[in-house]
Amino acid sequence: MSSRLSAVAIFAALLGFAAPALAADVSAFDPDKDGTIDLAEAQAAAAKKFDMLDPDKDGTLDARELNGLLTAAELKAADPDSDGTLDKKEYLAVVAARFKAADPDAEGTIDAKELSSPAGASLATLLK
Template structure:
């Protein structure tokens, strides 16, 4: 196999892994790079469906003890204690996936001041956008 073909397969495999399983952010991300990582339909914005896919994968990655919830230790500071209380309507001190995704949706809405249902790089660079990215990184 030539180096060119081998490189093409490696690039294809990398592209497939990004499309099939949204990648998690290794470090704080700018709005523009976040859009590139999350925007599966390549429209230069991210919608709730795209954010929810990444958030769901993030929840699954963080949920280490297989109890179906995230506790403060598993959340690793993504939400403050007050944020956990706000996102935890059953007051059990943990967030199940539904509660976690509701918190993500709330942050998405806060980062979408024009209420168009999408976030661009500028909106993701806002304080509310950065709060959203912190939750799904």
């Protein structure tokens, strides 16, 4: 089934269409299965992602380990101690800021529609 979904996504991209159903997979970050992501769920997913991105297990991510998830300017802005790396607390602060941007109604949850927005997609890159 995943190859069929991939084929649909490729075909849609070739035609210039987004594949919102694929981009808005809330269930990947929704352990309580309520159809939305709250900040705690987003940060739990982000913490797992952080650990995956930290192969040397030094507790920080540098630009190389972030592998393009943040631009140089975003990394600099998210790095209050200016050491060129993000620790988990700093990474989760970026997640919180992107969560807030993806939650325009400020209800504290993100649904599939919000996750498929540009701000939601930006958040999702830090979670998966």
